[in-house]
Amino acid sequence: MKILYVxxxxxxxxxxxxxxxxxxxxxxxxxxxxxSDSDVRAVIPLYPSVREKFGDQIVLEKEFYVPLxxxxxxxxxxxxxxxxxxxxxxxxxxYFKRNLLYGSFDDGERFAFFCRAVLEMxxxxxxxxxxxxxxxxxxxxxxxxxxRKYAGIREYSEIKTxxxxxxxxxxxxxxxxxxxxxxxxxxxxxxxVEYDRCINLMKGAIECSERxxxxxxxxxxEIKDPYxxxxxxxxxxxxxxxxxxxxxxxxxxxxxxxx
Numbered sequence: 094m095k096i097l098y099v100x101x102x103x104x105x106x107x108x109x110x111x112x113x114x115x116x117x118x119x120x121x122x123x124x125x126x127x128x129s130d131s132d133v134r135a136v137i138p139l140y141p142s143v144r145e146k147f148g149d150q151i152v153l154e155k156e157f158y159v160p161l162x163x164x165x166x167x168x169x170x171x172x173x174x175x176x177x178x179x180x181x182x183x184x185x186x187x188y189f190k191r192n193l194l195y196g197s198f199d200d201g202e203r204f205a206f207f208c209r210a211v212l213e214m215x216x217x218x219x220x221x222x223x224x225x226x227x228x229x230x231x232x233x234x235x236x237x238x239x240x241r242k243y244a245g246i247r248e249y250s251e252i253k254t255x256x257x258x259x260x261x262x263x264x265x266x267x268x269x270x271x272x273x274x275x276x277x278x279x280x281x282x283x284x285x286v287e288y289d290r291c292i293n294l295m296k297g298a299i300e301c302s303e304r305x306x307x308x309x310x311x312x313x314x315e316i317k318d319p320y321x322x323x324x325x326x327x328x329x330x331x332x333x334x335x336x337x338x339x340x341x342x343x344x345x346x347x348x349x350x351x352x
Contacts (some may be wrong), residue, residue, distance in 0.1 A: 094127055096120070097222035098135035099211050101204065101231035102194055103180065104347065108149065109194050111308070111341070112229055112259045118344035121176035129204040134220065137206055138189040139171055139182035148172055152181065154219040160212045161202075162277035168210045170217060181218070183210045195231075201267050208234035212243050221248045226255045230265030233298035234276065240301040241282050256302040258295065262315050262323050265294030272277050289324060296328050304335045313338025 102108045104117030116135055124133040143151065151171040159163045168182035174323055183189070188203040197203065212235065215221050227235045236254045243249040269292055272278050278286065286297035299305050307313040315321040317329050329336065 094130065094224070095132045095220070095222040096123065096134070096224045096226060097211075097215075097220070098133075098226045098228070099208070099232040099235045100135070100137055100228040101207070103135060103137050106137060106180065106182070107194060114344070115259070115308070116228065117339060118342070118347065120178040122342065122344075124177050133177075134179045134181065134222070136181040136183060136211055136214065138203075139169070139184040140189055140194065141192070143171075143182055146173065154181070155214070157213060157217050157305075159206060159213050160277075161206055161209050162274055163299075166206055168206075168213065170210075170214050181214065183207055183214070185210075190242075200231075201265070201271070202275055204231040204265075205234055208232060208238055211235050212238050212249070216248065222252060224255060225255050226257065227302075228257045229259050229300060230263055230295045233265055233294040234299045236298040237278070237282075237285065237294070241278070241285070251344045254302040254304075256298045256305040258305065258307050258312075258316065261295070261307075261321070261325060264294075264296065264323065264325060267292040267294075279307070288328065293325070296325060297334050299328055302335070304337065305332065307338045309339065310338035338343045 098116055098120050101118040102113040104113045120133045120135045125130055131350060151173045154170040154172050156169050159168045167184055171182040171184055173180050211303060225239060227233060236256050239252060240248060249348055272283060273280060285300050286292045286294060288296045310318060318325055319326045322329055
């Protein structure tokens, strides 16, 4: 089985919290569980911290240009192998050479570029996974683009998607005015991402994915409740048939109090 994890952060390369912990350890755990017949990989942006910590270890795999609406932007793909998992890094200094992972005015454009680059990367490195596992709003567009822009291409047509919600409070909300100009999504697919009079990327990923999950069975139950769902509970309940909660584990080596 071939699996590609798509996320905005991963320990030890760049991390701001629990998402980074998961992407830093889950792919290796899944690789060990599946054994030699598996090929598990992950991809995150190339932040400055990656070069600072691993600059002498990462290698350049490919260079190409990514189409995003009317823009064509440079993309370099770098890689490193850690715990039997190949990690890819999407390089574009305009978008990712910044001190903060999130909080920039153009986060929507940054992660739209990242998600489109992930899909273009598959062809560039000749790796088409059986499962694309996207995480949180920053990688939601990888699911949407796959199902609405790439599904007609033979190599992409059989890829299944799992979308995991780590924190439902952050949903990737943007004005509908920029649907085509910034995200490059045709207006005919507006219904997939439109919610509460705006673009909601998390909603779009839930609608497009074969399955979606949360970081615990308890959280899977909570996000069906208006109190916890930050307005997304009707979408969660409508898609409940493909929802499951899987309890986050812990990397007992990384979080070993002895070391």
